[in-house]
Amino acid sequence: MDSADKSLQASPEQLTYANLLEKGMFVGLGLVLVTFAIYVLGIVSPYIPVDEIPKYWHLSVEKYLEAANVHAGWSWLGMLGYGDYLNFVGIAILAGVTILCYLAIVPILWRNDDKMYAVLALLEAIILCVAASGILGAGGH
Amino acid sequence: MWEMRKILPIGLLSLFIVLILTVPSWAQTPPGSPESATAYPWWMWPLVLLVVTFVLGVAAVLGGVGGGVLFVPIISGFFPFHLDFVRGAGLLVALAGALAAGPGLLKLNLASLRLAIPVALIASTFAIVGAMAGLALPTHIIQIALGCTILFICVLMLTAKKSTFPEVKQADKLSSVLRIYGVYQEASTGETIDWKVHRTPQGLILFVVIGIMAGMFGLGAGWANVPVLNLLMGVPLKISVATSKFLLSITDTSAAWVYLNQGCVIPMIVIPSVVGIMIGSFVGVRLLNVAKPSLVRWIVIIMLGFAGIRALMKGLGI
Numbered sequence: 001m002d003s004a005d006k007s008l009q010a011s012p013e014q015l016t017y018a019n020l021l022e023k024g025m026f027v028g029l030g031l032v033l034v035t036f037a038i039y040v041l042g043i044v045s046p047y048i049p050v051d052e053i054p055k056y057w058h059l060s061v062e063k064y065l066e067a068a069n070v071h072a073g074w075s076w077l078g079m080l081g082y083g084d085y086l087n088f089v090g091i092a093i094l095a096g097v098t099i100l101c102y103l104a105i106v107p108i109l110w111r112n113d114d115k116m117y118a119v120l121a122l123l124e125a126i127i128l129c130v131a132a133s134g135i136l137g138a139g140g141h
Numbered sequence: 142m143w144e145m146r147k148i149l150p151i152g153l154l155s156l157f158i159v160l161i162l163t164v165p166s167w168a169q170t171p172p173g174s175p176e177s178a179t180a181y182p183w184w185m186w187p188l189v190l191l192v193v194t195f196v197l198g199v200a201a202v203l204g205g206v207g208g209g210v211l212f213v214p215i216i217s218g219f220f221p222f223h224l225d226f227v228r229g230a231g232l233l234v235a236l237a238g239a240l241a242a243g244p245g246l247l248k249l250n251l252a253s254l255r256l257a258i259p260v261a262l263i264a265s266t267f268a269i270v271g272a273m274a275g276l277a278l279p280t281h282i283i284q285i286a287l288g289c290t291i292l293f294i295c296v297l298m299l300t301a302k303k304s305t306f307p308e309v310k311q312a313d314k315l316s317s318v319l320r321i322y323g324v325y326q327e328a329s330t331g332e333t334i335d336w337k338v339h340r341t342p343q344g345l346i347l348f349v350v351i352g353i354m355a356g357m358f359g360l361g362a363g364w365a366n367v368p369v370l371n372l373l374m375g376v377p378l379k380i381s382v383a384t385s386k387f388l389l390s391i392t393d394t395s396a397a398w399v400y401l402n403q404g405c406v407i408p409m410i411v412i413p414s415v416v417g418i419m420i421g422s423f424v425g426v427r428l429l430n431v432a433k434p435s436l437v438r439w440i441v442i443i444m445l446g447f448a449g450i451r452a453l454m455k456g457l458g459i
Contacts, residue, residue: 007324008250008324008325008326008333009250010247010248010249010250010254011254011255013254014247014250014253014254014255015247015248017247017254018243018244018245018247018248019244021240021243021244021247021390022244024240025240025241025243025244028240029237029240029241032412032415033412033416036408036412039408040184040187050183050184050409051182051183053183053407053409054181054183054186054221056407057221057222057223057226057407057409057410058221058222058223059223060223060225060280061223061225061226061276061403061404061405064223064225064226064404065404070404071404072402072403072404073402074402084408084409087408087411087412088401088406088408091233091401091406091408091411092401094233094236094237094240095233095236095394095397095398095401096394097240098390098391098394099394105254116318116319117255117258117319120258120259120262121258123262124258124261124262124265124391127262127265127266127269127395128265128391128394128395128398130269131265131269131394131395131396131398131399132398132402134398134402136269136273136399136402
């Protein structure tokens with residue numbers, strides 16, 4: 001092992017990743033709190049009235065989607081006019097920031113001639129994008 | 142101070158028991174029944190959830206476990222929410238905790254991105270598989286498997302040893318090719334610690350299983366990550382704990398998307414839980430100096446054991 005490679009300091013790609021993760025986390029959490037306040041205070045009307053939600057949450061997801069006439073996947077993007085669906089913006093940022101972090105470090109790794117890790121990072125980003133895309137369906141119960 | 146060290150864990154357990162017994166679905170009507178959910182004003186649920194998850198957040202930090210591993214069995218056992226929504230919320234709870242801790246751990250160079258990248262690739266891929274399987278299998282099967290897993294975690298917590306600085310005589314071929322090694326300064330002694338890893342292929346194979354379990358049950362997988370990194374691969378304990386926490390932000394991301402896309406996210410369950418656990422974790426960190434860790438750890442094991450048996454009974458229809 002080359003001792004020159006080792007440092008007490010975090011590598012440039014690690015710092016880039018950390019800084020982007022931190023920003024995304026703050027934006028996501030902030031949005032989650034603000035949109036939840038908008039939702040429960042009734043500033044924007046929800047798709048499912050707050051006092052009706054307890055009728056649905058004991059159901060399996062399949063039955064809930066059917067009973068509440070809710071569509072899964074990215075359909076929430078078209079329902080951002082409702083208070084409950086506004087919450088998905090912050091949640092999606094929290095769930096999506098890691099993809100951006102990976103994409104951000106690929107060029108740094110490649111430039112540093114760390115091509116194997118650049119490929120691994122790109123592969124991870126692709127896998128997370130596939131998960132996020134919703135093309136992987138799960139069967140019902 | 143000594144009194145405080147004893148009173149705090151006992152107070153925590155008492156508060157937990159009082160909260161659980163006063164959750165209406167548990168105390169007065171069969172948990173999970175529609176009547177239990179609609180018999181009370183809607184605002185009571187996020188409020189109770191916030192308080193219970195706050196207690197779980199405190200207990201998780203003091204007991205040295207992740208919030209997700211307490212959240213899923215306890216909330217699914219004692220609240221009227223379907224397991225699908227609890228697992229979706231559990232992943233987001235674990236994800237939010239990992240995202241909050243990750244940047245600091247990476248900047249301090251305690252979490253190793255170089256170690257995390259190959260491990261995360263395996264774990265997150267199989268977390269997707271676990272999530273898809275978990276949503277496809279019948280709920281009672283998942284409940285039984287969850288109960289068994291939680292009871293296994295209790296045994297693991299009781300028996301697993303930890304090694305602060307594991308001895309790694311020689312790095313294995315794969316870790317050498319991937320250049321997985323590093324150096325960090327032990328704050329308590331000022332000593333500079335060189336670390337390298339061995340048994341990387343075996344470790345990566347175990348992360349297949351860890352990923353599947355994380356996705357299937359919506360648990361954070363710190364309870365499994367740390368022993369594999371520390372005891373099997375020989376990563377120093379601090380680096381293992383920090384890398385494991387950061388790793389959850391990637392593993393749980395992939396599984397969380399599957400649950401999100403299947404419709405398993407109800408903001409009224411998720412947001413109070415995330416906020417409760419996070420505030421509880423902040424308070425827990427501040428209480429670390431006054432609590433007696435071994436006693437709290439026992440209380441966490443009892444809470445988990447109780448929740449594991451309950452999950453098993455629900456799955457078996459008892």
